[in-house]
Amino acid sequence: MSHRNWLTAGVLCTVAAVIFAAGAFFYFQVPSAADGRAMILPVDPAPLVAVTKSGERSFSIEVADTEAEREAGLMFREEMAGDHGMLFVFEQTRDVDFWMKNTPMPLDLIFVGQDGRIRAIKQGEPQSEAVISPGEPVRFVLELKAGTAAREGIADGDLLRHPAISGASGPGMPPSDKGDSPNVNSN
Template sequence: MTHRNWLTAGAMCVLTAVIVAAGAYFYSPTPTAADSRVMILPVDPTPLVVATKDGDRSFSIEIADTDAEREAGLMYRQDMADDHGMLFVFDMQQQVNFWMQNTPMPLDLIFIGQDGKIRAVKHGEPQSQALISPGVPVRFVLELKAGTAARNGIDYGDLVRHPAVGTVSGPGMPPSDNGDAPNGGGG
């Protein structure tokens, strides 16, 4: 009888371990493109500032700087504060393409060169698969609630200031290139 209880207990431990391992294998703490969960990243303690011709505009931001974070972005978000956004940080200045599939909220997409200057401001339509591209290489993209750029006077050539923009490292465009040429990496 004692031998039988030991075998049953051992089998239960193995079964429990298999269930836990399977759960860990299928659980992903970062949502994928096919996942319907909203990804919320920590708000960076330093505000992002856009220097416009009418003065500085400040935003609290989440920073998406990994492939998984950039892929999930603001998908599935229903709403966001007017002074909040997400800054996408790429490893190098390159051509990028965004789309709004699985994003129910209209957005402003602000494309920023390695030097912190805005290269383009585009608008994203909810749930659209249309590609949104600045047409020039960029290092950063700031997504804000639709209409925020116009209300705050944010436009081409304005300067974006934030430690993530000022301290990027890695390969980029040569210093003599102002980022306006239509060359660069794939996006």
């Protein structure tokens, strides 16, 4: 009888080890900043639209709205299409600081208030640990390839439209310059 218990215990330990190994394998296949691989999020189905003085500009974006996604951002990303970017969504308007350590691409960092209006546009130097900050609290940051903001005529005060931005705006926010009704938080 004791031989059978040892055999059962051995089989159970082997099964547990296989399950653990498989779980670890799949867990570690997800790229993260810690392992030196670029994180690539799904492209959001809705384009982000920048309303500029010379017209609307549309971008496909990845939305980084969790702490882990915001921390990884575009680190280790070697290239990105000129009409692509990453939108960082914070839970509330606050002071934010960015840096470019482990980011090989030069970037435009577009700091955006809760109302969707651009507050500041800063340039990020590849691999730099210099702090990049707008100098005021913001709710969103859009990262694009360096030079995109200037090339597309995107400037301070311009409006960015995307469901992640309109969904985060609170009651009493001013309407957009297109005559839209104010954005209302649905929570």
